[in-house]
Amino acid sequence: MIVIGGGIAGLALSLALLKDGRRVTLCEQASAFSPVGAGITLSPSACKALAWLGLEDGLARLAEPGSPPVLRDWSTGNAGTTMAAVKHLSDTRRISRADLHALLLDAAEKHLDFEVLTGSRLSGVEQSASGVSATMDDGREIAGSLLFGADGARSVVRDAVFGEAAPEFTGYVAWRFMLPADAATLLHMAGHGATITAGPDASLTCYTVGQGNLLNCVAITRSDEWAAEGWSERGDPAALDAIFATAHPDARALVAMAGDVGLYRWGLFDRPVVPRWHSGRVALLGDAAHPILPFLAFGAGLAIEDAVVLGRALSSFPTDEAFDRYEAARRPRAAMIHAASRKQAEAFAKAKSGDLPEKSPMLSPEIFGHDPVAVPL
Ligand SMILES: Cc1cc2nc3c(=O)[nH]c(=O)nc-3n(C[C@H](O)[C@H](O)[C@H](O)COP(=O)(O)OP(=O)(O)OC[C@H]3O[C@@H](n4cnc5c(N)ncnc54)[C@H](O)[C@@H]3O)c2cc1C
Numbered sequence: 001m002i003v004i005g006g007g008i009a010g011l012a013l014s015l016a017l018l019k020d021g022r023r024v025t026l027c028e029q030a031s032a033f034s035p036v037g038a039g040i041t042l043s044p045s046a047c048k049a050l051a052w053l054g055l056e057d058g059l060a061r062l063a064e065p066g067s068p069p070v071l072r073d074w075s076t077g078n079a080g081t082t083m084a085a086v087k088h089l090s091d092t093r094r095i096s097r098a099d100l101h102a103l104l105l106d107a108a109e110k111h112l113d114f115e116v117l118t119g120s121r122l123s124g125v126e127q128s129a130s131g132v133s134a135t136m137d138d139g140r141e142i143a144g145s146l147l148f149g150a151d152g153a154r155s156v157v158r159d160a161v162f163g164e165a166a167p168e169f170t171g172y173v174a175w176r177f178m179l180p181a182d183a184a185t186l187l188h189m190a191g192h193g194a195t196i197t198a199g200p201d202a203s204l205t206c207y208t209v210g211q212g213n214l215l216n217c218v219a220i221t222r223s224d225e226w227a228a229e230g231w232s233e234r235g236d237p238a239a240l241d242a243i244f245a246t247a248h249p250d251a252r253a254l255v256a257m258a259g260d261v262g263l264y265r266w267g268l269f270d271r272p273v274v275p276r277w278h279s280g281r282v283a284l285l286g287d288a289a290h291p292i293l294p295f296l297a298f299g300a301g302l303a304i305e306d307a308v309v310l311g312r313a314l315s316s317f318p319t320d321e322a323f324d325r326y327e328a329a330r331r332p333r334a335a336m337i338h339a340a341s342r343k344q345a346e347a348f349a350k351a352k353s354g355d356l357p358e359k360s361p362m363l364s365p366e367i368f369g370h371d372p373v374a375v376p377l
Pocket of ligand 1: 004005006007008009010027028029030039040041042043120121122123150151152153154155156174176218266268285286287288292294297298299300301302303
C-alpha cells in the first residue's frame with residue numbers, strides 16, 4: 001500500500017496498516033524528516049488512538065500530562081475560572097511535534113514491511129481495476145493496491161483524484177516561537193497546562209514541551225492578506241511587539257523575547273471539509289481532507305483519529321465497504337470540528353476578564369470525549 005506524505009497523518013496510518021500485517025511504502029517529498037519544532041496539544045481522543053497504535057509508553061515518556069489551561073484577560077492579565085473547571089481539558093497532553101513525529105516513525109520502522117522513500121514528491125495518480133500507480137516528479141512510478149493521500153492541506157492526491165479547489169486564506173496568521181522553559185515563570189503558569197491570553201484581535205498560547213525544557217508560544221493575529229509565496233516565513237519581531245502593545249505585561253515580555261529565538265509566521269488557510277474522501281483505490285486523511293484553524297488545537301488529533309478509524313475499517317471489511325464506513329464515521333466529526341474551530345476563534349475574541357463565553361466549543365465534552373477506537377463502524 002502507498003501512503004503519500006510523512007507527516008502525522010501518514011505515519012499514524014502507516015502504523016495502523018503495519019499493525020494489521022500490510023506492506024507499506026511511504027513517499028515523502030522532503031529529502032529528510034525535520035518537523036518544525038513547535039508544540040502540539042493532543043486531545044484525549046488522539047491519546048486513545050495513539051495508545052491503540054501501541055504508543056502509550058512513548059507518550060508517557062515524551063508528553064507532558066495535561067492540566068487545565070488558564071485564560072488570562074488581554075489587558076489586566078487576570079486569570080479566569082471557566083476553563084480550570086473543565087475535566088476534559090485536563091486529559092489533554094502536550095508534546096513537541098518533533099517528539100511525536102519521531103515516536104510514530106520509530107514505531108513504524110520496527111516493521112520489516114515498512115519502506116520510506118524520502119525525496120519523493122508525488123505529481124500524479126493513475127488507477128485501474130488491478131491497482132494504483134503513483135508518479136513522482138522525477139518520473140519514478142510506484143505501484144500498489146491502494147493509495148492514501150496524507151499529503152497535507154495542499155494535497156496533490158486530492159487535486160489529482162477529486163479535483164477540489166485549493167484552501168483559502170482565513171485572515172489569521174500564526175506566529176510561533178520557542179523559548180527556554182524558565183520564561184514560563186513570567187506567565188505565572190506553574191501547575192497549569194497552558195496559558196492563553198485572548199483579546200479581540202490576537203491571542204497568545206504558551207505551554208511547556210520537550211520534557212519541560214521549552215516553552216512553546218503561538219500567537220494568532222488578524223491580517224487582510226497573506227502575501228508570502230509559501231505558507232510560512234520568518235516573522236518580524238517588531239511587528240509582533242506592536243500587535244501586543246496593549247496586552248498585559250507578562251504577554252508583552254514574552255513576545256519581546258521572540259526576536260532572540262527563531263520567530264516564524266504562518267498564514268492560516270482552510271477550506272470546507274471535502275465532500276468525498278475516497279474514490280476507487282484512493283482515500284484521503286488528515287489535513288488533505290480537512291484543514292482546520294488551530295483554535296481548538298485539533299488538526300493533528302483529527303488526523304490521528306482518521307488513521308485509526310481507517311485502519312480499523314480496512315482490517316474488518318473489504319476495501320469498498322471499508323472506505324464507505326470510514327468516510328461515514330469521520331466526515332461528520334471533521335465537519336463538526338472544522339466549524340467548532342472557527343467558532344472558538346470568535347469565542348477567544350469575545351472572552352472577557354479571562355473567561356470564555358458559555359457556549360465556547362472548548363468547553364464541550366462532545367468534541368473531546370470521542371473514542372476513535374470504540375466508535376462503531
Ligand atoms: C499554528 C498551528 C498550531 C497547531 N497546533 C495544533 C495542536 O496543538 N494540536 C493539534 O492537534 N493540531 C495542531 N495544529 C494542526 C496540525 O499541525 C495539522 O493538522 C497536522 O500537522 C496535519 O497533519 P497531516 O499529516 O495531515 O499534514 P502535514 O503535517 O501537512 O503533513 C503532510 C506531509 O506530506 C508531505 N507532502 C506534501 N505534499 C507532498 C507530495 N506531493 N508528495 C509527497 N509528500 C508530500 C509534506 O512534506 C508533509 O510531510 C496546528 C496547526 C497550526 C498551523
